[in-house]
Amino acid sequence: MVSADVLKSNIVELFTYLIPFIKSELIEPGYISSEDENFLEIQEYLNEFDEYVNGRLALLQESLNEVEVILQCPVCNQETVEFKDETDAYCYFCDKNIKNFAEKYIDSFVDTYSHVMDGGESPLYECPECEFETFLCLDGYQFVCLTCGAKPTQDDLTTCSGPRCNEKLIYSRYSENGDYEVHFCDVCEDYFKHA
Numbered sequence: 001m002v003s004a005d006v007l008k009s010n011i012v013e014l015f016t017y018l019i020p021f022i023k024s025e026l027i028e029p030g031y032i033s034s035e036d037e038n039f040l041e042i043q044e045y046l047n048e049f050d051e052y053v054n055g056r057l058a059l060l061q062e063s064l065n066e067v068e069v070i071l072q073c074p075v076c077n078q079e080t081v082e083f084k085d086e087t088d089a090y091c092y093f094c095d096k097n098i099k100n101f102a103e104k105y106i107d108s109f110v111d112t113y114s115h116v117m118d119g120g121e122s123p124l125y126e127c128p129e130c131e132f133e134t135f136l137c138l139d140g141y142q143f144v145c146l147t148c149g150a151k152p153t154q155d156d157l158t159t160c161s162g163p164r165c166n167e168k169l170i171y172s173r174y175s176e177n178g179d180y181e182v183h184f185c186d187v188c189e190d191y192f193k194h195a
Helices: 004-027 037-049 050-065 099-108 112-117 187-195
Strands: 071-072 077-084 088-091 134-139 143-145 157-159 169-171
Touching: 004 050, 050 077, 071 099, 071 134, 077 112
Parallel strands: none
Antiparallel strands: 071 077, 077 088, 134 143, 157 169
């Protein structure tokens, strides 16, 4: 007789490999739809099943170790998204690109309302690369832009000390001998040119 724990373990292992197989062999060729209600219901149930989640994460660990910056997925809530830019955000756990990732990520994980209501500033900054206000600090050190995919660290950034921009985040600059150079954002540089 097989114990319930052994049976549960075997079922988990089966589904850990079965879901990717269904996606690659049945959904991609078009035999079933990726929006099939039964398939989506099974996935939702499995995503709440700790043993399945842990099994999938263990299976994905090698691939995730190669990702520079991993973000949390707004669909499955696992930290398994490789984010390149707003059109290319791939979740290893969901095994698909997440459409409208920046919008979904901000809606799910960035609480701008509470920050502003508590008298603080928005956790979203203007990106020093693309200038969209989708730049956020993940952990006090690593930054990521949810639009262009820039991933500088705190060491790469400083704030503009000019009079016009209210300390906008900009990239740090160093001279050839390694000394830090005072520099300004485009708005403040234009101000000085025309002053």
